Amino acid sequence: xxxFMETPPILPLQASEFARQYxxxxxxxxxxxxxxxxxxxxxxxYCCFRFxxxxxxDRPMRILGSTKLELIWTVIPLxxxxxxxxxxxxxxxxxxxxxxxASDREYFAVGKQWMWKVQDPEGLRHINELTVKVDTPMKMxxxxxxxxxxxxxxxxxxxxxxxPGRYTAAWYIPRFTDKAKGGIETHHxxxxxxxxxxxxxxxxxVHVLSAENYENWQAGIFRSTDKKKPVDGSPAWQGRILFHKxxxxxxxxxxxxxxxxxxxxxxxxxxxxxxxxxDGKRFTADDQxxxxxxxxxxxxxxxxxxxxxxxxxxxxxxxNDLYNLTQYIKSLRNGDLPxxxxxxxxxxxxxxxxxQGTAPAPATKEGGK
Amino acid sequence: xxxxETQTETIRVAxxxxxxxxxxxxxxxxxxxxxxxxxxxxxYLNYDYSLFGWLFTLDHKRIALMYLAAxxxxxxxxxxxxxxxxxxxxxxTGAILELDQYNKAFTAHGTIMLFLFLIPVIPGVLGxxxxxxxxxxxxxxxxxxxxASFYVWFFGALFFVYQLLVGGLDTGWTLYPPYSxxxxxxxxxxxxLGIFITGFSSIxxxxxxxxxxxxxxxxxxTWGRLPxxxxxxxxxxxxxxxxxxxxxxxxxxxxxxxxFGVGIFDPSIGGDPLLFQxxxxxxxxxxVYIMILPGMGVINEVLTCFSRKNIFGYKAVAWSSVGIAxxxxxxxxxxxxxxxxxxxxxxxxxxxxxxxxxxxxIKVFNWTATLYGGVITFSAPMIFALGFILLFTVGGLTxxxxxxxxxxxxxxxxxxxxxHFHYTMVGGMMFAWQAGLHFWWPKITGRLYSDFxxxxxxxxxxxxxxxxxxxxxxxxxxxxPRRYPNYPPEFQIYNVLSTAAAYVQGLGYAMPIFYxxxxxxxxxxxxxxxxxxxxxxxxxxxxxxxxxFPETPTVYFQPYExxxxxxxxVVEKLNSGTKSDGAQTKTVGATSDH
Numbered sequence: 001x002x003x004f005m006e007t008p009p010i011l012p013l014q015a016s017e018f019a020r021q022y023x024x025x026x027x028x029x030x031x032x033x034x035x036x037x038x039x040x041x042x043x044x045x046y047c048c049f050r051f052x053x054x055x056x057x058d059r060p061m062r063i064l065g066s067t068k069l070e071l072i073w074t075v076i077p078l079x080x081x082x083x084x085x086x087x088x089x090x091x092x093x094x095x096x097x098x099x100x101x102a103s104d105r106e107y108f109a110v111g112k113q114w115m116w117k118v119q120d121p122e123g124l125r126h127i128n129e130l131t132v133k134v135d136t137p138m139k140m141x142x143x144x145x146x147x148x149x150x151x152x153x154x155x156x157x158x159x160x161x162x163x164p165g166r167y168t169a170a171w172y173i174p175r176f177t178d179k180a181k182g183g184i185e186t187h188h189x190x191x192x193x194x195x196x197x198x199x200x201x202x203x204x205x206v207h208v209l210s211a212e213n214y215e216n217w218q219a220g221i222f223r224s225t226d227k228k229k230p231v232d233g234s235p236a237w238q239g240r241i242l243f244h245k246x247x248x249x250x251x252x253x254x255x256x257x258x259x260x261x262x263x264x265x266x267x268x269x270x271x272x273x274x275x276x277x278x279d280g281k282r283f284t285a286d287d288q289x290x291x292x293x294x295x296x297x298x299x300x301x302x303x304x305x306x307x308x309x310x311x312x313x314x315x316x317x318x319x320n321d322l323y324n325l326t327q328y329i330k331s332l333r334n335g336d337l338p339x340x341x342x343x344x345x346x347x348x349x350x351x352x353x354x355x356q357g358t359a360p361a362p363a364t365k366e367g368g369k
Numbered sequence: 370x371x372x373x374e375t376q377t378e379t380i381r382v383a384x385x386x387x388x389x390x391x392x393x394x395x396x397x398x399x400x401x402x403x404x405x406x407x408x409x410x411x412x413y414l415n416y417d418y419s420l421f422g423w424l425f426t427l428d429h430k431r432i433a434l435m436y437l438a439a440x441x442x443x444x445x446x447x448x449x450x451x452x453x454x455x456x457x458x459x460x461x462t463g464a465i466l467e468l469d470q471y472n473k474a475f476t477a478h479g480t481i482m483l484f485l486f487l488i489p490v491i492p493g494v495l496g497x498x499x500x501x502x503x504x505x506x507x508x509x510x511x512x513x514x515x516x517a518s519f520y521v522w523f524f525g526a527l528f529f530v531y532q533l534l535v536g537g538l539d540t541g542w543t544l545y546p547p548y549s550x551x552x553x554x555x556x557x558x559x560x561x562l563g564i565f566i567t568g569f570s571s572i573x574x575x576x577x578x579x580x581x582x583x584x585x586x587x588x589x590x591t592w593g594r595l596p597x598x599x600x601x602x603x604x605x606x607x608x609x610x611x612x613x614x615x616x617x618x619x620x621x622x623x624x625x626x627x628x629f630g631v632g633i634f635d636p637s638i639g640g641d642p643l644l645f646q647x648x649x650x651x652x653x654x655x656x657v658y659i660m661i662l663p664g665m666g667v668i669n670e671v672l673t674c675f676s677r678k679n680i681f682g683y684k685a686v687a688w689s690s691v692g693i694a695x696x697x698x699x700x701x702x703x704x705x706x707x708x709x710x711x712x713x714x715x716x717x718x719x720x721x722x723x724x725x726x727x728x729x730x731i732k733v734f735n736w737t738a739t740l741y742g743g744v745i746t747f748s749a750p751m752i753f754a755l756g757f758i759l760l761f762t763v764g765g766l767t768x769x770x771x772x773x774x775x776x777x778x779x780x781x782x783x784x785x786x787x788x789h790f791h792y793t794m795v796g797g798m799m800f801a802w803q804a805g806l807h808f809w810w811p812k813i814t815g816r817l818y819s820d821f822x823x824x825x826x827x828x829x830x831x832x833x834x835x836x837x838x839x840x841x842x843x844x845x846x847x848x849x850p851r852r853y854p855n856y857p858p859e860f861q862i863y864n865v866l867s868t869a870a871a872y873v874q875g876l877g878y879a880m881p882i883f884y885x886x887x888x889x890x891x892x893x894x895x896x897x898x899x900x901x902x903x904x905x906x907x908x909x910x911x912x913x914x915x916x917x918f919p920e921t922p923t924v925y926f927q928p929y930e931x932x933x934x935x936x937x938x939v940v941e942k943l944n945s946g947t948k949s950d951g952a953q954t955k956t957v958g959a960t961s962d963h
Contacts (some may be wrong), residue, residue, distance in 0.1 A: 009859055010843070012848070029776055033767070033770075044758060051741065051743045060931060060932050063678065064682075077730040084772065085723045087775065088773035092775045147551075150850075152782070190850045196539070200855040257461070340462070360933060
């Protein structure tokens with residue numbers, strides 16, 4: 001019925017070398033603070049029971065203080081606080097100073113409202129996806145096109161603000177956890193710094209691949225683990241991935257129970273139909289029309305809709321991307337449009353299906369129906 | 370405890386009172402008025418019923434009640450926003466709000482709770498009401514300025530209300546540019562104006578409190594005899610006086626950039642977004658001490674009274690307040706470890722953050738030691754005060770994770786941070802406020818509230834609060850970012866637990882509205898000093914007369930002398946000229962010794 005009927009996670013995965021180092025510090029701090037807290041709680045509870053008023057004849061002691069005790073509980077906490085500081089600096093030092101082999105393998109991330117554009121060292125560019133090779137040091141440099149974002153990967157315990165006008169960086173050595181299967185493991189990528197309306201939509205996936213899988217993926221011939229389903233490389237199939245990646249389904253979505261009303265028209269069955277514009281003009285929905293509607297949405301505002309769609313200029317969607325998207329939109333039949341909450345399908349494997357087939361369905365809605 | 374000074378004095382029983390006092394008030398308490406006297410007695414509530422008499426009153430106690438009415442309404446607004454946020458988070462895709470609405474809800478929650486509730490509540494209500502009473506003065510040093518600061522604050526607050534009515538604000542309370550200066554389409558300027566104007570009120574109140582503490586203390590009220598609540602308010606005022614102007618300047622710069630496109634913070638027109646963060650946190654980090662220090666002051670008063678004990682280490686507690694106020698100004702950069710500030714800068718801020726944690730730890734240990742050897746009763750104010758210590762301990766200790774350079778990396782901007790500061794701000798400040806309100810309610814209104822319902826409310830709030838934010842530590846460590854209306858479904862269980870407990874907590878906050886209101890009409894008369902407390906404010910009538918004391922009080926004793934038996938006879942001896950304690954009487958009669 002609810003997603004949490006599945007066993008919820010209790011601890012985050014340790015999917016990088018840094019995560020292991022980080023967790024040592026975290027659990028040291030936790031052990032010390034829990035002990036300190038337990039001491040305070042124990043003393044409080046002891047006093048509350050031992051010195052609770054029992055009769056009118058009870059008289060309190062008159063204790064004004066004790067310099068010795070004050071010194072003790074100044075110096076002991078200070079000692080532990082400074083130990084946090086020293087260890088914290090060591091971990092921090094490790095986190096922000098990449099070794100040379102990591103710097104030689106530099107990824108580049110650009111945050112913009114509300115997506116991540118990631119470029120890997122080979123020059124391949126991905127949106128909301130970061131695909132990395134396991135056990136290989138890598139550096140991630142980032143900046144922003146507009147407001148401040150934050151590139152955070154909880155499984156790597158890594159996070160850094162991407163700030164317009166400056167470069168910030170982190171580095172990782174990705175590791176497989178014991179939950180990894182088939183040489184691939186996928187983690188969350190979050191924007192952690194509030195950046196406006198779509199802040200919580202500015203999420204993506206980090207795929208850690210085994211060396212062999214990574215090579216295959218790079219070569220574009222990756223086959224899914226069962227080796228039977230080849231990747232469909234058709235323009236519409238790639239367009240469908242792009243449709244998710246560009247979060248077109250944030251507005252153009254297949255409405256379910258509980259969804260807000262769509263902010264944008266459905267795109268199903270539009271190919272070849274006549275579209276009426278707010279200014280009275282009429283257009284036939286052909287390739288050129290769809291192309292314009294993505295590249296420069298304010299050219300054509302449909303009757304009854306607001307001009308809220310961002311322009312997908314050349315920096316966001318290449319000509320190739322746009323062509324693929326157009327082919328996908330033209331292929332949409334009734335019910336094919338993804339749900340609002342559908343996330344990007346994996347970059348690898350899987351035959352083209354309708355959106356319900358491969359995209360992870362929103363669990364809460366699924367069981368409720 | 371071999372090192373502690375234990376001392377008991379047994380002196381003959383006083384004859385002028387119905388029975389022996391088992392504590393030593395700071396001054397000679399006046400006789401309890403008879404019912405007939407009480408019926409005709411003029412107090413600050415009944416001496417003038419006209420609207421003019423309330424709206425243009427210069428009486429600090431009436432101004433305090435105006436603050437009480439206003440902050441209660443704003444708290445309700447903030448609580449409604451919190452309810453919307455938590456309800457929306459029941460499902461991973463947002464149960465009731467759209468993205469924009471959620472962003473506006475959490476911004477409204479943050480700005481209202483901070484600027485219109487947490488910052489003014491204890492200084493405005495309890496500070497105003499109690500500081501003149503506690504130092505033995507007739508009023509604040511500048512009564513007209515006091516009234517002005519209320520109206521300035523209220524005028525500023527109206528801008529917050531206005532911006533809510535015309536569409537709200539979606540920047541978060543932190544107002545980070547360039548989002549706030551360029552990209553947000555919401556009412557940044559109105560909210561900025563609200564912050565700017567309410568800031569002036571903070572400054573005026575701070576000046577007033579500092580002047581009152583310096584110049585208005587009654588004979589015998591030396592610095593070493595000030596109640597610790599006054600010390601805490603004094604430290605708070607220093608922060609407000611020094612920090613608030615910086616926030617005002619920052620908001621003006623933000624407005625200039627937004628209105629005229631002058632490149633101050635936006636890098637695309639030549640500014641630097643980190644400049645804003647430095648200036649903003651230069652005020653806003655000390656501001657968390659503006660919020661928590663008055664609460665710590667309240668806890669000192671309540672704990673000592675209900676455990677019948679002297680405060681453990683008066684000087685340590687007093688100076689730790691001042692220490693927090695000063696060192697608190699030097700740690701703002703720990704909000705910016707991941708924002709791209711310099712390596713060594715971050716190290717210095719992290720080190721100072723560890724140092725500022727020490728005075729808070731000292732206070733917690735002192736409070737615990739205060740309970741040792743006491744005679745403890747568990748009335749509602751005491752339950753709230755114990756709740757404060759329990760929750761503030763968690764809040765303070767989890768702050769260490771965030772102040773440590775290494776461990777902040779993963780936890781920054783996650784729900785761990787949310788849980789941490791709610792444990793300090795709500796678990797700390799809100800519980801201190803409830804403790805203070807319940808403690809001084811009989812003094813403010815002259816009536817006693819229901820013992821049963823108030824204790825029940827305290828326990829409901831405590832349990833509801835703790836369970837609301839405990840799951841958020843877990844989900845924060847798992848990596849759930851803050852300010853997310855939609856989240857991965859595996860985090861749902863923690864959010865559902867948190868929301869369920871939040872409803873319980875909300876129930877707890879609603880309860881005092883009923884039993885406190887009922888106490889005004891049906892409550893028993895409180896008498897002058899229902900808790901047998903030592904402070905000057907209890908040694909006058911309830912509710913106090915318009916000018917607080919029938920005649921100028923003279924102070925003979927330390928606050929919190931709950932341990933001396935037959936205390937009043939000591940006072941009598943002093944009055945008759947028999948100085949029993951040379952050290953204590955040396956400074957009797959001094960009005961100011963700074």
